[in-house]
Amino acid sequence: MVKLIASDLDGTLLPEGTKDINPKLYDVIRALKAKGIIFAAASGREFDTIRTVMDPVVSDIYCISNNGARIMEYGNKELLKLSIDWKTTCDIIKYLRTLDDVFYAINTSEGTIVDKKDPEILDLLTNGYGLKFKLLEDVLEREIDDLKISVYVRGDAGEAAKPMIKMFSDVTNVTAAGAHWVDFIHSDADKGGSLSKLLNMLNIKREECWSFGDNYNDITLLEAAGTSFAAPDAVDKVKEIADITLAGSIWDAVLKQLETLL
Numbered sequence: 001m002v003k004l005i006a007s008d009l010d011g012t013l014l015p016e017g018t019k020d021i022n023p024k025l026y027d028v029i030r031a032l033k034a035k036g037i038i039f040a041a042a043s044g045r046e047f048d049t050i051r052t053v054m055d056p057v058v059s060d061i062y063c064i065s066n067n068g069a070r071i072m073e074y075g076n077k078e079l080l081k082l083s084i085d086w087k088t089t090c091d092i093i094k095y096l097r098t099l100d101d102v103f104y105a106i107n108t109s110e111g112t113i114v115d116k117k118d119p120e121i122l123d124l125l126t127n128g129y130g131l132k133f134k135l136l137e138d139v140l141e142r143e144i145d146d147l148k149i150s151v152y153v154r155g156d157a158g159e160a161a162k163p164m165i166k167m168f169s170d171v172t173n174v175t176a177a178g179a180h181w182v183d184f185i186h187s188d189a190d191k192g193g194s195l196s197k198l199l200n201m202l203n204i205k206r207e208e209c210w211s212f213g214d215n216y217n218d219i220t221l222l223e224a225a226g227t228s229f230a231a232p233d234a235v236d237k238v239k240e241i242a243d244i245t246l247a248g249s250i251w252d253a254v255l256k257q258l259e260t261l262l
Helices: 024-034 047-060 086-096 118-128 157-168 192-203 216-223 236-241 253-259
Strands: 003-006 038-042 062-065 072-073 077-081 102-108 111-114 133-135 146-153 173-176 182-185 209-213 227-230
Touching: 003 192, 024 038, 024 047, 024 253, 038 047, 038 192, 047 062, 062 192, 072 192, 077 192, 086 102, 086 157, 111 118, 118 133, 146 157, 146 216, 157 173, 157 182, 173 216, 192 209, 192 216, 209 216, 216 227, 216 236, 227 236
Parallel strands: 003 038, 003 209, 038 062, 111 133, 209 227
Antiparallel strands: 062 072, 072 077, 102 111, 102 146, 146 182, 173 182
């Protein structure tokens, strides 16, 4: 019996960097809840941008945000927060400033801050992800509560992440989180670990959980569930470890699978 469903957003439930989710999903989530099946959105996105996409049902679901650094219950109760220590944050930002053509943002529990005036990426954050942010002269001007550092690269995120992993994997968790995004989070944070914590909190067995994902940052999410599904356009590594690879489009593949439970 399935008791909890955890799904990634970008590339799994909707096209990456958009708010274009199939509204039928909201009705399915409500119907699943009525049958006692919990839904958890598990995303690299910040909680506020998950709320933007899932607003009609945010009070009915759990949100695993920032690639596992934060868990919110029903949109108003924080169950988990894992922050990167300040020295590590400073070291990462100073390193990123030596690279050409990258954009970075620091996601905190109070909001997102940036200090690079890149019109293209700022437009993507605002109109694509629906993210509200504060533009500062220097994100390191004062010590902050750093849940995640998001880095936009114009090349392939998987390749761009490799030197970053080599440099910082001993002090933080570095993962490709989209076609062009690399994320730095707390060493103990990942989607799968937070899903396991949530299952323990709710006294739900791993075998009673389904999970869905498409990218490298979803691998632990798939491994933490009893049954795992790769989205149709998932990277090959995700398809290799998933129990089932879905067919169809991002718009309806997961939705159709969830409807089988109804």
